[in-house]
Amino acid sequence: MGFDQISLKGRALRLLAGREHSRAELQRKLAAHETEPGEVAKALDELEAKGFINEQRVLESVVHRRSARLGAARVRQELQAKGLDPQAVAQAVADLQGSEETRAREVWRKKFGEPPQDAAAHGRQVRFLLTRGFGAEVVRRVVRRTAHQDDEG
Template sequence: MSVEDVDEQAQDKPKASKALGFQPSLKGRALRLLSQREHSRQELEQKLKPYEEIPGELAQALDFLQAKDFINDQRVVESVVNRRASKMGAARIQQELRSKGLDDHVMAETLNGLRATETERARDVWRKKFGQPPQDAKERAQQMRYLLSRGFASDTVRRIISQPTEHSD
C-alpha cells in the first residue's frame, strides 16, 4: 500500500462514518438532552445507558459533566417547580422530583416554600377549573378528587371546597 492509498482511506473515513449513521458521543448526547431542559444524573443514565459501548464510559462522561456543573440537582428542582407549581401541589411535585432520582435534602427547602403557598395555588387551580362552589355532593366529590389528583394536601382541598371565596388563610 502506498502513502497515497493511506491518505485516500483516511479521507474516506469521515464520509463512511456519516454514511453508516455517525453516532455522537455519550457526552454529546447528554449535552443535547441538557440543552432541551434540565436533567438529573439518574435521568441521563437511564436515557443514555443503551448507547454505552464500554462499561464505565457513561459514568465517566456524567462525572465530567457534573464536575463542569452541566448536571446540577438544584437547577433540576428549580426547573420542575417553575413548570409545575402553578398547576400542582407539593406532594405531586415531590413525587416527580423523586422519580428523577433527587435526594430529599436537595428539595427540602423548596418543598417547604411550596407548602407555604399551597392554599393560594390550590385556590387558583380550583378557580380556573370550576369557579363556583359545588351544588351537591357529587360536584363536591368531583372538585375534591380533581384537586387531590393534582397533589394538593387533603386539608387544603377541604378548606378550598368548603370556603372557596376566602382569600387568605
C-alpha cells in the same frame, strides 16, 4: 472508545438542551448507549464538572414549571423520581407547602370557577385537587370556602 464518549456527551447535551436533567435521569436515558461499563458515568462526570448538570437547577426548574398546577405531594414525587438529593427535595417541598392553599385556590378557580352545586360536583372538585397532589386539609378548605361564599354574600 473516543468516538462513543463524544456521542454519549453529545446525547446528554441534546437532552439537556431540551430541559434540565438530573444525573440519575441522564444515566437512565443513556445506559442503553453504553458500549463499555463506566462510559456513561465518565461522560456525566465531565459534564457535571463543567456545570452542564446541576441538581439545584433541576430542582428549581421542576418547582418553577409544576408548582403552579400541582400540590407539594405531586411535586415531591417528580423530584424524587429524578433521583435528587432527599434533603434538597424536602426543603423545596416544605417551601411549597407555605403557598399550598393559595396555589390550590388558583388551580380550583381556573378549572371550576364556581362552587359545587351538589354532592357529585363537590366530589369531582375535591378529587381533581387531590389527584394534583394538594393536601386533603387544603382541598377541603378551598372547596368548602368557595361553597360558603354564596351563603354569606
